[in-house]
Amino acid sequence: MSDVSPSGAARPHGRGRYGRVSQAVTELDERLGVARGARTFLDKIFPDHWSFMLGEIVLYSFVVLLATGVFLSLYYVPSSTVVTYHGSYLPLDGMPMSQAYASTVDLSFAVRAGLLMRQMHHWAADIFIGSMVVHMARVFFTGAFRKPRELNWTIGVTLLTLAIVNGFLGYSLPDDLVSGTGIRIAYSILLSVPLVGTYLAFWVFGGNFPGTVVLERFFILHVLVVPLVMLGLVGAHLALLVRQKHTQFPGEGRTEENVVGTPMFPVFMAKTTGFLLVVTGVIALLGGFAQINPIWQFGPYEASRISYAVQPDWYMAFLDGALRIFPSWSFHSFGHTIPLEVTIPAVVLPGLLFGLAYAWPALERRVTHDDAIHHLLDRPSARPRRTAAGVAVLALLAMLFVASSTDVIANFFHLSLNTVLWAMRVLVLISPFVAYPIAYAIAREMHALHGAGKRKTPNVVTRSAEGTYEATPAPAFVDDVAEELAPAPVPTFIEEEGPAVAPRPSRGTRAVDR
């Protein structure tokens, strides 16, 4: 380390070109030997593609969730003890309600920035789970779950499950009429689990519904247990990502043996930090301007009351929709009753869906006999069966989402609820069988167009003076295609396998790795 600054002046002992920063790093390295690892990490190459930013939306909305959640937990009172409200929201003055509901109303109207934090937290939750689903779809449709990333896929599915459960727990904490109804449904779902349901429900609720302890338990699960487990899983998820390196789309100079992209420092770090600010900014704007979950309009929860148009948050709607449209069947035997109208849509269906997600990598490997390592991604059109299967599942979930609004649809179109129920039953049942062949045909057509390396050039048909017709390729199109197919000239670095502290590639050169 030279002790002379570019101006030739002597530097104080140990001060490198970056002054205090490099002195601190040197001190740290002398004690912990961090330089080697840090250099390898900072030299990591990240491939460039918009869809690779989806994981970061998930990550940063999670950060906003945690930060706003800490704020809310300082004011929220997790108690179902009934109090008479005399807070700043006058329309509810004098009403008996749980301390949980009262503290949430106070958070919204009496705590400075309380409503902003509440809304940011709720919007962050919706964006967190929404971007996770899109991230998962990206991983699925491009085959990024294949060997060696099956474990990261499994961690991902677990993260999605935990995120949905924690969303429900958080959604239930204000104890308003809508969320209270949700807790009631959750109690029934637990009860409907064959043989052990009653014990499970009593264990979670500490007795019969509504009990007096469920809000305290949901609170600890929501602010401590589940976030801690998720933080651990996200850490493992990102560690695996760094260890296995990111996949990349096929293109010029990209092989199964290298990564083409931009280095972690400074390019990726600058981009991803900007992205953190953008995600936080968007959530703050939504928190400031778009009202969500106005619990003061729903009123406090009372077990004897229910309202029209009670829908859960969007990520629970598939479950609510399935419960609404399932026929009222039940099974009685050996003195036991299994309420199939709850067990099948709310226990068996999610079990099948998440089970299929967990099993998919192994299933696909079994069907395709493809045991190779994959670092290059598929185009969805190149795997028409996988794409069609994914679209079929999404179609089913989308129809179930619509089915969670049967009462609103019936009311809006002045239809009988029964008509809407039957229409939704038919639509839900046929949706995957309609979506699959359509997606399959589109994927095959797109692959044929792309597989041919060039899309068929449309012809322009002209009629000559003599009345003859002539077909010529459309000039503009040819140019566009050529440009579109050619990989964009991005400043790229190609990482190279070599001694851990290989000379740092200068920004203009290439190195090859994996």
Ligand code: HEM
């Ligand atoms: C808290 C939830 C999650 C966070 C914070 C997260 C974060 C990330 C990030 C930042 C990346 C790298 C950038 C990208 O490819 O988008 C990534 C990659 C990946 N994620 Fe997630 N993710 C989450 C949930 C999931 C889920 C639900 C799945 C699938 C079920 C999944 C599967 C994967 C896989 C397989 C990769 C490697 C992708 C590749 O190399 O192309 N993740 N994740």
